[in-house]
Amino acid sequence: xxxxxxxxxxxxxxxxxxxxxxxxxxxxxxxxxxxxxxxxxxxxxxxxxxxxxxxxxxxxxxxxxxxxxxxxxxxxxxxx
Numbered sequence: 416x417x418x419x420x421x422x423x424x425x426x427x428x429x430x431x432x433x434x435x436x437x438x439x440x441x442x443x444x445x446x447x448x449x450x451x452x453x454x455x456x457x458x459x460x461x462x463x464x465x466x467x468x469x470x471x472x473x474x475x476x477x478x479x480x481x482x483x484x485x486x487x488x489x490x491x492x493x494x495x
Contacts, residue, residue: 419463426467427454430474438478450474 427450435446453473457466 423463423466427451427470430467430471434471434474434478437475441478446474446478449477453477 431450435443453470
């Protein structure tokens with residue numbers, strides 16, 4: 416049986432894979448950085464069931480924006 420945090424990390428990895436496929440023009444490292452930045456916004460929240468879904472939505476909005484592909488790691492904390 417997997418630990419809930421391991422399941423969440425696996426789901427976040429799948430989010431990165433899906434968004435990388437959805438936004439092939441954006442470097443994979445940028446997609447991962449945006450996803451991890453969005454994920455960090457949920458740190459410490461007690462209910463974790465929908466975190467991967469919320470992260471995917473926030474990251475997709477960021478990657479669809481006018482500055483898509485130019486996100487810098489220090490700016491991804493403002494995703495959403």
